[in-house]
Amino acid sequence: MAIQLDGSTLTFEEIKQVVYHAEPVELSEAAWKKVEESRTAVERLMAEGKIMYGVNTGFGKFSDTPISEENVENLQLNLIRSHACATGKPFSDTVARTMVLLRANALAKGYSGIRKETLQLLIDCLNHGIHPVVPSQGSLGASGDLAPLAHLALVLIGEGEVMYKGNTLPAEKALQRAGLHSVRLQAKEGLALINGTQAMTSVGVIAYMEAQELADLADGVAALTLEGLQGIVDAFKPESHLVRPYPEQQQVASRILSYMQGSQLTTTQGEIRVQDAYSLRCIPQVHGAIQQVLHYVKEKLLIEINSATDNPLIFADSGNVISGGNFHGQPIAFAMDFLGIAVAEIASISERRIERLVNPQLNDLPAFLSPDPGLQSGLMITQYVAASLVSENKTLAHPSSVDSIPSSANQEDHVSMGTTAARHAYDIVQNSRRVLGIEAICAAQAADIRGKERLSPFSKRLHANIRSVVPVITEDRVFSKDIENIAQAMKKEQWLKQVLESEKISKN
Incomplete structure (x- = not known):
């Protein structure tokens, strides 16, 4: 039908x-x-x-x-x-x-x-x-x-x-x-x-839907990283999140705690160290804030896709023909700038977790997760790539909505630049997916080194999904292909379902 x-x-x-x-x-x-x-x-x-x-x-x-x-x-x-x-x-x-x-x-x-x-x-x-x-x-x-x-x-x-x-x-x-x-x-x-406003809104709708999937997936990838780094579970327990009652922060903390349930790799406070770095400990606060932005963006897009944005508008009942400004894209311009900023942070904190996975000064894993450190560089340069993409995102996240150049001989003297904002937000989503893909590759490799059989049931499923497109690293190879393969997999509905379907219980 x-x-x-x-x-x-x-x-x-x-x-x-x-x-x-x-x-x-x-x-x-x-x-x-x-x-x-x-x-x-x-x-x-x-x-x-x-x-x-x-x-x-x-x-x-x-x-x-x-x-x-x-x-x-x-x-x-x-x-x-x-x-x-x-x-x-x-x-x-x-x-x-x-x-x-x-x-x-x-x-x-x-x-x-x-x-x-x-x-x-x-x-x-x-x-x-x-x-x-x-x-x-x-x-x-x-x-x-x-x-x-x-x-x-x-x-x-x-x-x-x-x-x-x-x-x-x-x-x-x-x-x-x-x-x-x-x-x-x-x-x-x-x-x-x-x-x-259908050009900016269309780009915005696609960017938002992809961003929401990416943000949900980021919780799972972060959980796998936590296991690879023997992260401390205490920071995700409900007590501290109840006293700062952002619902999204609480939901992220609850999800990640559930993802790590049954893990033999995670630790508690004082077992190995007293507290983790911010990129691990503050995942609920950062990922939760990103979810807040996504809720805002969704609300604005739902209004816009069901709006009359023509000029003039014809009101048949009254016979009025009104020349107004519903074509002005300011609401979507703001929303798209906000979306770009939020998704840039998915990549920003992910890149910091990548650094903790590959830097031998920050963990007890082989340097750069290399199968033969020194002779083989392992995943050293993937962190460079992530850093480059994160830096590019910072440029793209510069707000477009604060700019305006008059047009039509100053008749149209204030404009939104909303379509530029939407295009930039979409590009940030694509960059951030590749960064999260790099984190997934590094986290899966760390899990293999630690012993994948010791992962939580959730992380075992995610690890298997990653390994279905990125084989275990036994020697140096062209990792560019691995990054593209995992990024493309993360866009596929069936691949996402296999990971995200298992999240539904903890998300609801």
Whole structure:
């Protein structure tokens, strides 16, 4: 059964089903009714000669320039062509597919004045696997994601490029192969397609979902590291966390304590040392704070994916046409900057645990976990790589939302840079996954040296998952491949399920 869009109730689970599993979508009957009422209102108001921004006026600084009735359709065509000037590497198919879905959902709210046939074509493209090729750079994140969304809109008029069945094709050719037909945009429709926050929000949704999986996985990898370093369990006992009552901190401490249950490698205070370094002892405080940020980001994204971010908005019931600013991406810009900062800390504390695993001055393991220290360097340089990625994250985590450059002759004089923030957050997630992958490799090797049979039941499962993609290190090899293999494995749904499913009891 197809997932129904109504503009108000789309969930992350439904996005996953559509984006990753090609679940078909359709508009609900109530949504179609609102779409048609909105379109009827546009046509009635045009017939009455009402001045409406972007319908019978120019755009931006040209908002006071009237457009004659015979040029209304050309206005929309010119808008799409002129605004399709984004540059840089294209967004991934995953992000592009999410953009189509989120734009369709926003239009389904029924405040944009789009025709039924135009919106239906957008949905048909999604259901047939036709994804626009959208360059990733060029949005200011206010007046909507104009440039990226213009590349999406090109597809509906048979222009631009798309990905279809694994090939890059001209849009018109892909539409024909799928049995679809391009449309000629009418009044308001071009603006309805490009005035919104769906580029930044789509990148943000994918970045958030990957970040949440990474943060959950980080608890398990940290537990394996604790066993490899004979970590002290006392810091994870509930007493100290109850007196600083952050729920997320308490949950992380509880999870990690449960992961180490049954281990023969962990220690207690004073058994080997009195207390561990911060990167081990403070995992609940740091990982818990990261979970707090993820909760905030999820809340903002859920609001945004079910919002009308068009301009002007058409209110069919009252007949009002309101030129406002729902296209302004400030809420998402802040959320994406916050997401990037939080995920950068996943990598930052992970890199410090990597150092404790490989540095012979900080543990009693073979230097750099080498099978033959001196002759073979072992995992020495993997820490360099982690340090490099963490350093890069610090640059990427510089907030984009505090920047603004005026545009359209100062008519649009404050912008969010939300799409840049989202792109940076996404890049930080990719870097951090590789850092966590390096920690997993080092922790698994330490466990092999200590005796993997002495691991807790949870850590044995995680260790086996790591070893399914990264063999035990018996001699030096090209570790670049191991890092990429573990990073890719961490993105796979089945691999994650094997690890994270065992976390559900302790997470609930």
